[in-house]
Amino acid sequence: MNILLLSIIPILQFVFVYYLFLKPIQKYSFIFRKLFFVLLGISALNGYLYIFFKMTTAYFGIPKWMVMIVLNIFWAMAVLCILIGIRLVLNFVFKIIRRNLSFNLFKPESVILGLFMTALSFYISAVAVSNGFVPPVIKNYSFTVDKLSEENSGLKIIQLSDLHIDGITTKSEIRDIVDRVNEHKPDLVLITGDFVDGKVADLKEITDILFDLDSKYGTYAVPGNHEYYSDYKKWIAYFEKGNIRFLENKNISIKNYAQKNVINLCGITDPTAENYDMTEPSIKDALEGIDNTVPTVFMSHRPKFAVELQELSDLTLCGHTHGGFMPGIDRLVGLLNEGMTHGLYKLGREKVIVSPGTRINTASAFRIFNKPAINIIILESPNTQRKLSSKNYSIYFES
Template identity: 35%
Template sequence: MLQVLLDLGTLVAVLVQRRGVTLPNDVRYSAAGLSVILAAVGVANAIRVPPIKDLEVTVRNLPAKFDGYQLLQLTDLHISRLFPERWARAVVERANGSGVDLIVATGDFIDGSVAMRRIDVAPLHDLRAPDGVYAIPGNHEYFFDYEAWMRHLAGLGLRMLPNAHTILSRDDARLVLAGVTDLSAPAKGHPGPDLAAALAGAPRNVPILLLDHQPKEAGRAAANGVGVQLSGHTHGGMIVGLDRLVARGNNGYVSGRYDVGGMTLYVSNGTALWPGFALRLGRPPELTRITLRAQL
């Protein structure tokens, strides 16, 4: 890209000056050196075990007994040859040491079949939190035998919420944790995200926390009374500048916190990212520890 930019700049200079322009070799060598440095930094940022990022979220009508409740969001682990068993185990150890009440995973666990990734995903079996570990599929689960992966992830102890919900309790106080399937599901012959089905039978007037891999339908969730939506999918845009392009494909949601019709949407940069574009510059990976707060 740097070389192309240099060529474009030279072309503009030729057109403006209407004569030949020679670009010194030192400039090209410098661009090549800079690209190597940026690539090395970008890959190092992409494959590291991410730090914990702390975030407080105020929730409408949150019961006092849930004030201070903590959950950890994992998303876009993309466990693969680039993010193998050793990396997954380090992530699990950091997650278990976070001291949260609940762990949630918002999809894109893998790249590869169960047979290919069985050893690499095995550390997920050791994820632990007092209120359990809940998860939803991302689009990549549909690329590699969805049914097989749902069975295998459930067998590792992850409680899957595909268009379903559960109730979290603190004595008589309750919180609805719901999940939906991915927008890519219908193209693979599976049910698409159905918030009505996910909330069927849920108690009324109870705050809803929604897990949805892709953030683009956040407006619909807000219109249906969801208090907080946790998403991933975008990897934060991976590189400053490129994130603006990624945002366009996700209704403007790419990284961080958004207020969507009174609902808080949080889009994580991702625990990892797709191995086919393993670069991060200015958009670091994260393990997101979220503290719920009641409105004063």
């Protein structure tokens, strides 16, 4: 049903642009109209490629600059529809104010307005698509966690998410991420899904670089929806051989050098598993047998599961939302993710950190005021915080 609804969107977009944008402007030349039909066609094909096959133009080995041109066209048409909608709303409001149904503040037949809207759409799209491919920034979080012992205070976790390694990803991009993680000497590296978009044979040379991630207690992960689109079992087996351990409705006790439990680390699969007859997410199974005397850190690709964990998890790490793309649109994305799209949230005893993604899915490469990120999370013991506070040291908290 979802696929059927999504498949209608490109058709509605075509009708919307033609009847509310192109047709009213009779002065547009025949060539200009034909060009717009081509752009709308490219946009629709790009959409259908992902809707029906979960593929992007990056799968076909074409250069990155060509992929970005297609993405620019796709998003420019989407932005243009939004601008047309804004024009309709404003004209309607002014019709009511003026009590004149024939009055238009922004005339649909204006060539100048039409060209301005077109130019603005492509400008916004170009900026947003370019932002989708910039290197990630470092985002720091630090807070106290009940049950964390004083000897383990200062535990440093680095979260990566939504790497979306595909046919246009370069080795240097992934090498830069791995080197920056290793520079911070983490205790634990956690990856919250959507590693890849493609086959092991095609991407192995790039994904091999992830095996150089270095931390005291190792690298752990949960699957995202895109692992299921990309031959799940082969990818999980491949990553496990490289010492990236997946927690599929499981938990593990992270132990220090004295073999004492530091934290419970839990993870679940993604709901997409149901479509592939694989193990569906189970919070109950993931929490079975945990040590209740130490903190629990939970990994879930989707933020929505955090609501069920608010009295069970001390820290839950998620991804999937890509930060909600841009202000305003993030509210819509939040409707599908319990209102959580990026940054830090507090639910009961639980703190939830939603990564905006360390990279971005080529199919949805669009970011405005929303940078990709590497999250560095410092967990402090309550006892340590009291001691530092008494000595007038500052405890920072950043989202």
